[in-house]
Amino acid sequence: MSDIPEHLYYTEEHEYVGETDEESVYVVGITDYAQGELGDIVYVELPRVGTHFDRMEVFGVIEAVKAVSDLYCPIVGEVVEINEAIDLDPALVNGDPYGDGWMIKLRAEDDDALEGLMSPEDYESHIDG
Amino acid sequence: MARLRWTVVFDPPRDGAANMGVDHALAETVEPDAGWLRLYRWVRPTLSLGRNEPAADVYDFARAEGMGIDVVRRPTGGRGVLHDAELTYAVVAPVAAAGRLRAAYAAVHAGLATGLRLLGADARLAVGAAAGPPRAGACFDATAGGEVVAGGRKLTGSAQARIGRALLQHGSVLIDGSQNIVGELSRQPAVASTPSASTTLREQLGRAPSWEEVATAVAEGLSAELGTGMVGGELPQPAMRRMGSLERHYRSREWTLRR
Secondary structure (H helix, E strand, C coil): CCCCCCCCEECCCCEEEEECCCCCEEEEEECHHHHHHHCCEEEEECCCCCCEECCCCEEEEEEECCEEEEEECCCCEEEEEECCHHHHCCHHHHHCCCCCCCCEEEEECCCCCCCCCECHHHHHHHHHC | CCCCEEEEEECCCECHHHHHHHHHHHHHHCCCCEEEEEEECECCCEEEECCCCCCCCCECHHHHHHCCCEEEECCCCCCEEEECCEEEEEEEEEHHHHCCHHHHHHHHHHHHHHHHHHCCCCEEECCCCCCCCCCCCEHHHCCCCCCEEECCEECEEEEEEEECCEEEEEEEEECCCCCHHHHHCECCHHHCCCHHHECCHHHHHCCCCCHHHHHHHHHHHHHHHHCCCCEECCCCHHHHHHHHHHHHHHHCHHHHCCC
């Protein structure tokens, strides 16, 4: 059973978005379901701070023992911080995808940054379907 | 994946960039109800690198050139593979139909094992998983859970990538020869190959079957596993139109030496 926290928003491609203490800044990572599907994660390629992304533009790459997958940016905005810890220890994404395994923080360009993202209930239906 | 319309393509030999371009193009253009099995080979011996494998400062590219070995970087993960006396397969399917990545991986390997048993090899699926970072080295040195082994040694090596809404899984079935060259081309002794880690159909059968014989058996095995009614065909036009620019991408030094 995958962990789907109630306070987060989700994409079909298995990224999550969470609010932070700072207004308009959101944290992005991959879901517990996604890390479980990929298996042991061995490499994560993240963008540079300051890079701008459009919605669902590829922001990075994740590689597990055998599988490679692009990472899709769920919101429009600029990267303000990346999680350098997962560069040294990619297994953090497996161990704590919603905590120490977060990937990037973005400053959203739009006021309605979360519009169009899935609720926890919708995401649960998505992965069960 | 059983509800997809499956087509098997027995593709003529191409060089490394073209082979990667075709696999990538099939993934980018796959229709929601279609699945593709491409069986292919290489015009010259080719070292393929994993998408994120460190290589620029690791492999001796001049030496490879001197030995007549091409180098290409794959869109998929994993480590270096020497494509020479082998059959290469690619399975392309929409993610929505392929289901869970691990299930797709297991289904493809079950089909490969079935096909190789038709040839007389004692092909089984490996248990357990060997994890490791995408460091340089020979793919066939490490066996991951679910891969096809014979006599406890690796007979196939496979890797997956999710490209847009498609799943690409491709890999090698070793017919003859040795993967030791991957280690010999490395400047790092640590990645030198372990000869006993892999095996070939020649070792398992006491003879080297032809590419056509292996291709027929693998197609039969995968057809039984992925979906009955798999028909023979040609590469689809949308993929043929797309492959030119992707081939240029895989031919670029910028891509090959990205790490």
